[in-house]
Amino acid sequence: xxxxxxxxxxxxxxxxxxxxxxxxxxxxxxxxxxxxxxxxxxxxxxxxxxxxxxxxxxxxxxxxxxxxxxxxxxxxxxxxxxxxxxxxxxxxxxxxxxxxxxxxxxxxxxxxxxxxxxxxxxxxxxxxxxxxxxxxxxxxxxxxxxxxxxxxxxxxxxxxxxxxxxxxxxx
Amino acid sequence: xxxxxxxxxxxxxxxxxxxxxxxxxxxxxxxxxxxxxxxxxxxxxxxxxxxxxxxxxxxxxxxxxxxxxxxxxxxxxxxx
Numbered sequence: 001x002x003x004x005x006x007x008x009x010x011x012x013x014x015x016x017x018x019x020x021x022x023x024x025x026x027x028x029x030x031x032x033x034x035x036x037x038x039x040x041x042x043x044x045x046x047x048x049x050x051x052x053x054x055x056x057x058x059x060x061x062x063x064x065x066x067x068x069x070x071x072x073x074x075x076x077x078x079x080x081x082x083x084x085x086x087x088x089x090x091x092x093x094x095x096x097x098x099x100x101x102x103x104x105x106x107x108x109x110x111x112x113x114x115x116x117x118x119x120x121x122x123x124x125x126x127x128x129x130x131x132x133x134x135x136x137x138x139x140x141x142x143x144x145x146x147x148x149x150x151x152x153x154x155x156x157x158x159x160x161x162x163x164x165x166x167x168x169x170x171x
Numbered sequence: 172x173x174x175x176x177x178x179x180x181x182x183x184x185x186x187x188x189x190x191x192x193x194x195x196x197x198x199x200x201x202x203x204x205x206x207x208x209x210x211x212x213x214x215x216x217x218x219x220x221x222x223x224x225x226x227x228x229x230x231x232x233x234x235x236x237x238x239x240x241x242x243x244x245x246x247x248x249x250x251x
Binding site: 022025026028029032036037075078079105108109110112113114116117120127128129130132133134137 | 222223224225226227228229231232235238239240241242243245246
């Protein structure tokens with residue numbers, strides 16, 4: 001028998017410890033990425049309130065996956081969601097170069113890294129060339145991509161890597 | 172159907188608004204099937220011990236790291 005609306009549990013936000021734990025992990029990773037991209041860490045401002053918001057929204061989607069689909073949100077979906085919210089809410093500000101699209105660069109990096117990591121776990125070879133990355137960056141900066149569209153892009157690339165040959169090179 | 176007709180739930184009419192009970196059951200089965208097989212695999216990591224960012228920081232091969240570095244460098248100078 002299906003539940004009435006009032007019988008469904010309401011989403012419980014993360015506790016402060018959980019939220020801060022995820023924040024420090026994320027912020028630490030972003031610092032490494034900024035250094036990796038040879039950007040001046042001192043010039044990058046990381047807005048804590050925005051990151052808290054992003055973390056909470058990703059958690060809401062994790063619950064949604066569990067309640068409506070009965071599955072645990074995978075890494076590729078979770079990173080896709082982080083990419084979406086980073087593009088939407090722009091947690092990073094580069095005070096030295098505000099026009100550098102720092103958030104889009106971070107999202108591109110996370111997306112590429114995610115593809116490689118999931119490929120590593122699944123023993124699939126995923127590679128991409130400069131043209132693909134430039135198109136992805138352009139889409140992240142100028143196009144309206146939904147969370148589902150970003151997930152679908154990742155899924156298509158990884159499915160392409162799995163089907164047919166053992167490797168997939170993105171054109 | 173007339174406006175004041177009631178629906179016998181044990182013996183529903185063959186088609187109500189173009190959807191039969193059998194259609195609804197088949198759709199439910201397909202939905203379950205899609206849920207089970209149509210979505211991304213569950214993560215392989217132990218999510219209690221390894222967070223998403225630990226996963227993302229896992230070491231890749233040198234070729235993979237180089238590929239990411241080179242493609243990110245190709246973006247420098249663009250989109251300014």
